[in-house]
Amino acid sequence: VELPGVGGSQLVWAFQTEGLPRLGHRELALMLVRTGQEATPPGAPVEFFRAVVRAARQGARVEPGGLTELGPTGLPGWEDVGGFVYSALEGLGGEPAAPGTLLATMVKRQELELIKVGGATRLLARLGNATRLYPGPLFTDLRRAPVGVPGEETVLRHLGHLVVSDAFVQLREEVVRFRLFPERGAALASLLRTAPPDAAVALHLPMDPLANACLVWSPGQAGPAAIAPPGSDGRCVGGCFLGLAPGVEANAVQMAEDGFICLLTRSSHAALLDALASGAPFAL
DSSP states (O other): OEEEETTEEEEEEEEEOSSGGGGTOOOEEEEEEOOSOOSSOOSHHHHHHHHHHHHHHTTOOOOTTOEEEOOTTOBTTBTTEEEEEEEEOOEETTEEOOTTOEEEEEEEGGGHHHHHHHOHHHHHHHHHHHHTOSSOOSSBOTTSOOSOOTTOOOGGGGSEEEEOTTEEEEEETTEEEEEEOGGGHHHHHHHHHTSOTTOOEEEEOOOOTTOSEEEOOOTTOOSOOEEOOTTOOOOEEEOSEEEEEEOOSSOEEEEETTEEEEEEOHHHHHHHHHHHHHTOOOOO
């Protein structure tokens, strides 16, 4: 398969599952850059998919923003691959993907901490920034340099973490909007209510499909930055996370790194959770 690449087209080996929905699991796709030396496709992606099938039979599932971490030895020939993260895949090579298909993107071992602290979308946005492809490259390049290292200082080290696969946050016309499917609000409210009363929590979110840009951040960055597709006016900017910090004296919303933090009084935080549980709109 030929995909858009850095400075031109990129030849890849395309691996796709067929039949995972029968196990209650989404279909997966993995696009691996060809080195030019391979006469036949490598076997590691097939072994990875076999492991997914075994896990699916045991009830394991992956969703957008999720992480599959490989064991300490990895896969044969892929010893520096620490795992895979997942994002929605709409189509490939002009053909639509099966509904719900997820794209698996390789994570190097040096980047595992980045995912666990900063979320999968932070990694994907950095890859998009490095390759100038929005919202990120469809392909996995085993030879690429890491885009994160252990020990990065980030505001997210001071927040709890919750991966939310079907919600989004964006900034448009100076208003931060948080959207999620109504049927998931009650479950999210229930999870947030299990946290200590004044605990700050970061919701790690997928890239917003309605946004035409996405915040991107790396340590040492001087100011806000975003990636965007060609021709975008960048007026609707998605974020990688939404932080909820209750217990302050006055409500405030601020941009932080590649996301947004909502500082809430205890009464506003309680009202937000009630709105999530009931499906009612909520505004500050």
